[in-house]
Amino acid sequence: MPDITIRNLNIWYGSTHALRNINLELPDRQITAIIGPSGCGKSTLLKSINRLLDLNDQVRITGQILIDDYDIYGKNVDVTEVRTQVGMLAQKPFPLPLSIYDNVAYGPRIHGLARGKDLNQLVTESLKAARLWDEVAHRLKESAHKLSVGQQQRLCLARALAVQPAVLLCDESTASLDPLAARGIEELLNTLRQHYTLVMVTHDIDQAHRLADYVVFMWLGEVAEHGPAPQFFQQPQHSLSRAYLAREIG
């Protein structure tokens, strides 16, 4: 399983310098929570790890992000391969315009990972891993948009897992869910940490406290503090971190 090393990462949106000199080492098979107030660059940092930021013409990126010593911003890098290795769970669940089954089977199909019975097996396993199988097993051919929002988010997770990524990015993935569904996703992420390098953005300090092994606290486009979660939550070093944890700022 890969760890993620970020070196001298700078990102501009047009003339706005959104991320400044980011240097981080994110541990493998653990949950890293990126926290900080709105607009501090959390999602920008997250989306730079699977190169989704490239889609914005206004964006300029310098520096390196190494996943398992492989520079994903290096020359001749296959962006589709990067995104295959780095799955993503967005803030709002967005099923593809396909059936429940095909939503999960889509990734393995385009990457040629499995066919026929093997594909069925992979879809089943992915839906089970996302704890959705029992609710959809009898209606796999139905449209994905008929599921509830919480189910849709678990479907999106199953879809991401089916591609067998090494890293999973979660961009405030529980923010649009009701408390019960949010807790379900949290529990899921908790079990997934054994198999994936998880990086999550959250504005919920309590959630970061419950889930994270490692914390990155951002402030105005810079990393103000980062370190193992117990250390960060019990003895924050930076005055901004202390103020943020005390909910005095942010």
Place this chain on the structure above:
Amino acid sequence: MQHKQWRKFEEFCFIGLMRLALLIALLGLVSILLTITWRGLAALSWEMVSQPPSAGFYLGGDGGILHAILGSLYLATGATLLATLIAVPVVLYINTYGRGSAIAETVRLVLNILWGMPSIVFGVFILGLLLAFGLRTSLLAGIITLALVILPILARTFDEVVRLVPHDLSDATLALGTTRLELSIMLLRQTIPGLLAGLFLAFERALGDGAAVLFTAGFTSTMPTSLFQPVASLPLVIFFQLATPFPEVQARAYAAALILTAIVLTFGMLGYFFLHHFGRHVIR
């Protein structure tokens, strides 16, 4: 009257008005269908849809209107293909390179105005060009005129469909490691019902338009064989038969109207079927 009762009375009145409007709309449709069926059914025969007209057809002679059925289908198909060829790049441009620009908004405004323009204006415009270049009426000229008539319908419906594609769909698809081509196919899956609805709408409009082809496609009693020869069309067959003083020929006009309506309805139903078939998984 108390406030609560007044609110209920208001709602009652508006529901009544809506039902009345619905009734008027339905009555209009049903009375048109009943009239043409009642007047045309007697004159409808296999001969009418399977044969071209004989020499004395408009005086009550033998034959049918196969030439006009085929002519209308050729005209509408050609026009829809041609208009699609123009509409697709226009829509792609105003939604990609020209997105948000003054040009894109101007194009939308012009298309909206053109949508409302009577089709006879397009007919007169193309007739002017035909005369200027010393050309005669033909299937091709009719196709070009009808393409101009339906271009705004196609381009604006395609435009709205493309504009309604959720941005999240691209991110969700690309995040799975798709290529641009695979993303395009996914976007097509989302948009295909809307695109098909636009295509069918435009095709049906082209099928039923008489004014645009009056001066440009001309009229003939022979079967359509060439793009450069005049061609008959169903709306004009109806018009010319109804204009004769003979009751039996006039009855055939209603039969022709029935055939045209049946063709339009068939394509309408086909469009409806495709819409539901391809639209069942679309994210709303």
